[in-house]
Amino acid sequence: MTAACTVLSDLFAVENGHTLEVARKHGAYETVGPMLFDKSQFELIEWVLDSGLRGRGGAGFPTGLKWRTVPRKMGKPVYLVINADEGEPGTFKDRFCMEKDPHKLIEGMIIAGFALNVRTAYIYVRGEMLPQIRRLNEALKECYAAGLLGENIQGSRYSLDIYVHRGAGAYICGEETALINSLEGYKGQPRLKPPFPTVSGAFANPTCVNNVETIMALPWILKNGPQAYRQWGTERSPGTKLFSISGDIGKPGVYEIPLGMPMLEFFDLAGGVDGELLGCIPGGSSAPVLNKEECETCTMDYEALGALKSMLGSGAVMPFNTTRDPVRILEPIAHFYAHESCGQCTPCREGTGYADRVFQRIVAGEGRAGDVDMFFDLAANFEWTTICPLATADAWAIKSFVSKFREHFDKYIDASSRKADERELADLRPGGFM
């Protein structure tokens, strides 16, 4: 590991790091004072752009560029909404952050809010994370009592209120426009873009939606300058990132590493792969799977994974070993997307469900010749044909698994072809499989 990078994780191991008292001893809220209030909004935005910080929620869009598009001076209220609706299978970094260091998030929100003319900010936390919601509310109360939130923060002319909004269990609310709908009291169904939320979002006002981890990097960047942040990472993926690693690995957990680290080096850091590596999902279930050869050559940054037609996503790394059956890994993924489709667009609502049912059939030993090829056809019909990328993520997962681990799928089909006669009879029964 290169020089210890603790942009985000410096308080994770500190006892009671979630309390204001301890966090302040470790430098929390040092930026909330002249360091922030003497800067103009424009300087802050350009700083973030120069630091090269990219959105850590999955898409990796440069944060500074997103901020530039917020119309700060229109006279309309601008909202900052923190996306803490973490639910991508494999990802658990945001939960960890809110639990261990809520004050870094709040400090980052004050910085982002100041830069973007925000008077009211919301933290949208997924409904399952009630313990983390309690912790955030506790931290917010401490901040109000200490004059770090509310009106005229620390004697300045800036005022900010932060409210926690509890979601109610819908993966799709992690998509920013669905999240805004959910915040407004609608079903969490994504909206068409444009208009982009930065121009017309919550209650038709400009709304900047940022991930928890993105915002948590801001205090460090403000303290140390944008160039210092570039000491880690690569030219186009600077800085550090939290990776949540689970699956067949020695020490699953959340790790902060510089971007651009070779994947195998990261595995060693996390206790090494259990058994012999077969493949790895590098960025949450939406990210196309990598086979062993690809894992051996790739580095953990946006470009290297993009070049392999996969993605860094939310940084959820999930290696699996040769004792695993890729069909059994893909099956829950396909089921997940079918379960979480919001039902708004037909290709996704029908397509993800259809794919799921075919998988159930294959796993149940009733696969048919041609099923595997049909997945490509099916995926092509719901990839990029919907409002949001949920169906596309499903299509990528299916296509990558089927093309890289084809022989495992064929084994199921071969085994089940022996039962073909019985199955044809079953198909004639009403209510049979498809």
Place this chain on the structure above:
Amino acid sequence: MSGCNAQAIIDAQLDLTIEQVRERMQPYTARVAELQRRYAMKRGVLLQALWLIQEEFGWVPRIGIKWAAEVSDVSPVHAYGVAEFYTMYRKAPMGRFLIQVCEGMCCQLKGANDLIAHLEQALGIHAGDTTEDGLFTVLRVQCLAACGNGPSVLINDEFLYGPGELNEHQEGWSPSAADLDRWIERLRKEAEAKPQPDKVDSLGDIMLDTKGHPGSDGASGAPLPKDYAPPPPALKVKAESQGSAITVSCLCAPEITEASVERSTDGGTTWAAIGTIDVVKTPGVPGPPGGPKTPSYTDEIAVGSTAAYRIVAREAEREARPSAVAEVTAAAVSDDGEEGGKA
């Protein structure tokens, strides 16, 4: 929700009138008032109001949805659609202890299916059902964002990801069948000792006296003053010479209206304004509208001499602090068009 008793639901729905619900929701008045202050429009309250209903009743009956619609200023049918959309609102009464086990891919690698099978066997029910004594409900759910402790298990709203108490996290710890047996035993004892469960604050103990969203009903928060932040200075000032012609350029915030260019020939001791640029008319940088601008100004100095430039930007009446200084020496242009000095 599978496995619920349809007749029980209907009975429960019929037993309540909206007046009774309003009566029962009286203790929540302070929280409702606080929530209504927090959003630009009351409908933002809806999801939270449904949580309050679930906190009071243990599930979300239709008449409760009507109450949530009232306090959020939306139609009952809208509220009903929303309540149906989100999976965490319980559409039927459930057991006192809801055990949710993740069936996502990471947790399946760690044996989630075996764990669920064990629970089903230990409690004598299928996932989705409630035990006869009304104590336990088991659900298979999607990712709980605790994959490092897979298979992830939630007991009511608390994470089981450590060997100690609920919510006590231990890195890499995974619940085993024996752990679940231990917890079932413990919860049974708890139910015996305490026949009535404690209510758990479904909004996680929010502050009750914030000033709210400026302009909302009951809010007293003042809007932000327009000029709370200092005016933005020009950034990235560059001066380039093309023979005696000097081009001074910079990056200006979109709100800048005018920039005056200042020159110093004594190394930055005295500054003289040499001209102004109407930034409003300068086109923005490529990209979405409303982005920053790159105004430029052309000056003449004698070849071989050195000058320093800085830019003072103005946002309407307010003057920003001067920009950083760019120094340039005017170099002669040779015949092959070689460029001169650069700051």
